[in-house]
Amino acid sequence: xxxxxxxxxxxxxxxxxxxxxxxxxxxxxxxxxxxxxxxxxxxxxxxxxxxxxxxxxxxxxxxxxxxxxxxxxxxxxxxxxxxxxxxxxxxxxxxxxxxxxxxxxxxxxxxxxxxxxxxxxxxxxxxxxxxxxxxx
Numbered sequence: 001x002x003x004x005x006x007x008x009x010x011x012x013x014x015x016x017x018x019x020x021x022x023x024x025x026x027x028x029x030x031x032x033x034x035x036x037x038x039x040x041x042x043x044x045x046x047x048x049x050x051x052x053x054x055x056x057x058x059x060x061x062x063x064x065x066x067x068x069x070x071x072x073x074x075x076x077x078x079x080x081x082x083x084x085x086x087x088x089x090x091x092x093x094x095x096x097x098x099x100x101x102x103x104x105x106x107x108x109x110x111x112x113x114x115x116x117x118x119x120x121x122x123x124x125x126x127x128x129x130x131x132x133x134x135x136x
Contacts, residue, residue, distance in 0.1 A: 001075070003052050003055050003056055003059070003072060003075075003076070004052070004072070004075035004076045004078075004079045005079060006052070006055075007048045007049070007051055007052035007055070007076045007079075007080075008048070008052075008075075008076045008077075008078075008079025008080040008082075008083060009079070009080075009083060010048055010051075011044050011045055011048035011076070011080040011084075012079075012080045012083040012084050012087060014040075014044045014048075015040070015041060015044055015080070015084050015087075016084070016087045018037075018040045018041075018044075019037075019087075019088075019091070020091075022036065022037075023095075041119075042122070045077070045080070045119070045122065045123055045126060046126055046130070048076060048080065049073045049076055049077065049123060049126050049127055049130055050130050050134070052072055052073065052076045053069045053072050053073055053076075053127065053130050053131060053134060054134060056068060056069065056072040057069070057134060057135075057136065062136060063136055064131070064134065064135045064136055065135060066128075066131050066132065066135055068131075069127065069130065069131025069132075069134070069135055070124075070127050070128055070131050072127070073123065073124070073126065073127020073128070073130060073131060074120075074123065074124050074127055076123065076127070077119060077120050077122075077123020077124060077126075077127060078120050078123070080119060080123070081115070081116045081117075081118075081119035081120040081123065082116065084115060084116075084119060085112050085115050085116045088112065088115060089112070
């Protein structure tokens with residue numbers, strides 16, 4: 001659980017920092033912002049999952065089964081999906097729905113379902129691939 005919390009929170013902090021930087025400093029909007037989001041969100045998730053799964057392998061005496069890697073990766077992905085969704089709730093409470101409208105989304109439930117389920121689903125896929133590559 002410590003690995004999931006450590007790496008899940010790290011991914012959340014990087015995503016939250018990017019979103020704040022994008023909206024409040026760089027003022028990126030529309031297509032370039034969406035492409036940058038995809039790159040930052042996915043790269044951050046992949047690096048966080050890889051580091052967390054490698055940490056699990058090290059903790060297991062340099063041994064990792066596919067199941068251990070997948071379980072670790074899914075727990076990290078669910079952690080960052082939950083915390084990132086909570087960050088967006090906080091941000092929308094403080095800033096308002098204007099932020100969501102810039103992203104082309106106007107339905108709160110649909111947006112949060114997309115973030116939480118999307119992050120968890122892609123995290124599971126990334127975890128399976130990473131675990132296959134680094135298992136021993």
